[in-house]
Amino acid sequence: MAEGAIPLRLDGDRWTVTQEFTGIETVEYKFLMKWPDTAQQWCNSAIDCSAGVANDSQLVDCDALRRDTSDLFRGAAEKFGELGPIDFVISPGDIDPPANVLSTLQRYTDPSIVWYPVAGNHETERPEGIQWLRDYNPISKPLPNIVSMGPPGGEETSYSFDVQNAHFVVINEYYDGSTDAALEGDVSDALYDWLAADLAKTTKEYVFVAGHEPGFPLADVDSGRIRHAEGGLNKNIASRDRFWALRAQRGVVAYLCGHTHNFSAEEIDGVWQIDTGHARGKGDTGSPSTVVLLKLAPSGVTIEAHRDNHDGVYDYADLVHTYTLVP
Numbered sequence: 001m002a003e004g005a006i007p008l009r010l011d012g013d014r015w016t017v018t019q020e021f022t023g024i025e026t027v028e029y030k031f032l033m034k035w036p037d038t039a040q041q042w043c044n045s046a047i048d049c050s051a052g053v054a055n056d057s058q059l060v061d062c063d064a065l066r067r068d069t070s071d072l073f074r075g076a077a078e079k080f081g082e083l084g085p086i087d088f089v090i091s092p093g094d095i096d097p098p099a100n101v102l103s104t105l106q107r108y109t110d111p112s113i114v115w116y117p118v119a120g121n122h123e124t125e126r127p128e129g130i131q132w133l134r135d136y137n138p139i140s141k142p143l144p145n146i147v148s149m150g151p152p153g154g155e156e157t158s159y160s161f162d163v164q165n166a167h168f169v170v171i172n173e174y175y176d177g178s179t180d181a182a183l184e185g186d187v188s189d190a191l192y193d194w195l196a197a198d199l200a201k202t203t204k205e206y207v208f209v210a211g212h213e214p215g216f217p218l219a220d221v222d223s224g225r226i227r228h229a230e231g232g233l234n235k236n237i238a239s240r241d242r243f244w245a246l247r248a249q250r251g252v253v254a255y256l257c258g259h260t261h262n263f264s265a266e267e268i269d270g271v272w273q274i275d276t277g278h279a280r281g282k283g284d285t286g287s288p289s290t291v292v293l294l295k296l297a298p299s300g301v302t303i304e305a306h307r308d309n310h311d312g313v314y315d316y317a318d319l320v321h322t323y324t325l326v327p
Contacts, residue, residue: 048295048297048298049087049164049166049295049296050083050085050086050087050293050294050295050296051086051087051088051089051090051163051293051294051296052080052083052086052088052089052090052109052291052292052293052294053090053091053092053256053274053276053291053292053293053294053303054076054077054080054089054091054276054279054291054292055091055092055093055094055257055258055259055278055279056093056094056095056120056258056259056261056277056278056279056280056284057076057091057094057095057101057278057279057280068104070281070314071281071282071314072281072282072283073100073104073279073280073281074104074281075289075308075314075315075316076279076281076289076290076291076316077104077105077107077108078108078109079291079315079316080105080108080110080291081108081109083291083293083306084109085110086110086113086293087114087163088113088115088116088163089105089113089114089115089116090115090116090117090118090168090170090210090256091115091116091117091118092118092120092210092211092212092256092257092258092259092276093117093118093119093120093121093122093123093211093212093259094120094121094123094212094258095117095118095120095122096122096123096126097128097129097132098117098123098132098133098136099132101115101117102115114143116143116161116168116170116210117133117170118170118171118172118210118211118212119133119157119174119180119212120212120258120259121185121212121213121259124172124174124180124181124183125183127181130157130180130181133156133157134156134180135156136156137157137159138156139155139156142159143159143161144161145161145162145163146159146160146161147160147161147162147167147202148160148198148201150172150175150180150194151175151190151191151193152190153175153177153178153179153180154172154175154179154180154191156180157172157175157180158170158171158172158175158180158194160198160202162202162204163296164296165204165205165206166204166205166207166208166296167202167204167206167207167208168207168209168210169195169198169199169207169209169210170210170211171187171191171209171210171211172191173185173186173187173191173211173212173213173233174212175188175190175191176188176190177190177191184235185211185212185213185232185233185235185259186233186235186236186239187211187233187239187240187242187243188239192239192242192243192246195246196246196250199246199247199250199252200250206253206296206326207251207252207253208252208253208254208255208256208294209247209252209254209256210255210256210257211233211255211256211257212257212258212259213231213232213233213257213258213259214228214233214234214258214259214260214273214275215232215233215234215240215243215244215255215257215268215273216232216234216266216268217229217230217231217232217234217259217260218260218262218264218266219262219264220260220263220264220277220287220288221263221264221305221321222263222288222307222309222319223262223286223287223288225261225262225286225287226260226262227260227261227262228259231259232257232259232260244268244269244271245269247271248269248270248271252271253271253272253301253325253326254271254273254274254301254303255271255272255273255274256274256276256294257273257274257276258275258277258278259275260275260277261280261284261286261287262275262277262278262287263275263276263277263287263288263290263292263305263307263321264277265303265305265323272323272325274292274303276290276292276305277289277290277292277305277307278290279291281308282310282314285310288307288308288309288310288318288319289307289308289314289316290305290306290308290316291305291316292304292306293306300324300325301324301325302322302323302324303323303325304320304321304322305319305320305321305322305323306320307319307320307321
């Protein structure tokens, strides 16, 4: 077994992963890795599609790992199930441990849900986290509807996929040209070149890019909280601005991101930035816990942010914000 690899075993139609965390007991998660063959099998129709977006969805501590309760990420997964059918879920990073996130989505959203994860700093800081993401989307058997694997040395953790009339690009901002687990997030030259080539090839009507760190850290729309004000892609203004200009040039509808734990949606220089906040439930009470529903239709693109303000019942019905990205 390769160094850093996570042991997997097949139990019937489900895989079991065993992880050991410092200071706490070994934890096992069961999840399904059996995908439909075509997009038509898991989208609502030939033209409409709904995607769930949930970011920063796990707590890596003993209590959260042991419990399966709606006041943590389970509540967000249950809300997706209520809002369904959800055709797939994108998570813009900080999903450690990812096996637990996938297992929770399959248990409480849809047993056959297709999950597209994004590498965040929590995953790249933990060798077992980034290795899990590599193993989840191997070159030999990539996720459904993949049209392009990432640049050399980051093939598994950056990728793009098509769903009906939409093109999604997942970028690992911790890829620096040689490793996909660098310490600082940025859009390196190698990642930029790969992204530019990918965007130049797509002919889809709606295009989205998903990464972990915001280009412009903004305050939460409800709590007003600001986190990582100088800790997003704005650490390197020239790189951030080049990245933003590329997406505006290529007609990208929105950039889906996270990192701050705060939800915001704002159009900046022709591109929407959707910071999807956090889905930790009571794990972070500084801002409401959030799930985002992205709706694609011939009539345009909208998002709905369903939020819970920590009133003790995690039903994600306390605050709802709707934005029209494409009229």
